[in-house]
Amino acid sequence: MLPLRLSAASLSAAALLLAAASTTAVAHPNDARTHDTKTHTTVPDIAGGGFETPVVPAPSPFTTYLGEQAVGPWTAGGHSVDLTSDRLWDAAEGSQSLDLNGSMSGSVSQEISTHPLTSYVVSFQLAGNPAWAPALKTGELRVDGVPVKTFAFDITGHGFRNMGWTRQTAVFTNLLKNSVTLTFAGTSPGVGGPVIDDVRVQSCLLVLCPPVS
Structure with missing residues (x-):
């Protein structure tokens, strides 16, 4: 067997990458910008990003899920969330979307597999429940509880047939863990909060990931 030889420069670069991180999952400083998806691959086990299951039964416009209940592959948290049919408002894709505030602010979480020294691009469509004040709907994307x-x-x-969906993007880096938990949480008060749809997760190697631009 031939001995493994690494250059001093390679070893130094790897050491700097490990030393620079204070947490396992950290936010990318330019997480609001677009990215080149050609260099990324979709994580195979992200599930239910379109919130198409379970199906909201007709003729109901939405189904409310309380904290700790399963919403397909997601788990509700906080007070409650509303899985909403396009009988009430247009989805960004498919026929259903998720209001992060049911009667009060709630959340949904899902554990996904990750690889060491890998960056992950999380993107999703964002709108807001147009039926309730306040006008500004707010929320957070968290990785293992860290915003x-x-x-x-x-x-x-905006209105039920003019939701104004916009694509949002965030990047985080995983150093050592084999899985992390993604959480989307509403932070607006009261009924009706931010609405999300079409959640996607893509990955690239930490040392090869192109800058977000």
């Missing part, structure tokens, strides 16, 4: 992105949507000028 990596705060987001907000102003419902002014």
Whole structure:
């Protein structure tokens, strides 16, 4: 067997990468920008990103899930969330989306597999429940409970058939863990909060991941 030979420069670069991180999952400083998806691969076990299951039974416009209940592959947290059919408002894709505030602010979480020294791009469509004040709907994306992105949507000028969906992007880096938990949480008060749909997760090697631009 031939001996493994690593250059001093390679070893130094790896040491700097490990030493620079204080947590296992850290936010990318430029997480609000777009990225080149050609260099990324979709994580195979992210499930239910379109919130199409379970199906909201007709003729109901939505189904409310309380904290700790399963919403397909997601788990509800906080007070409650509303899985909403396009009988009430248009989804970004498919026929269902998720209001992160049911009667009060709630959340959904899902554990995904990760690889060491890998960065992950999380993107999702964002709008807001147009039926309730306040106009500004706010929320957070968390990785293992640590906020990596705060987001907000102003419902002014939007309605059930004009939701104004916008694509949001965040990047975090995993150093050592084999899995992390993604959480989308509403932080607006009261009924009706930010609405999410079409959640996607992509990955790239930490040392090869192109800058977000």
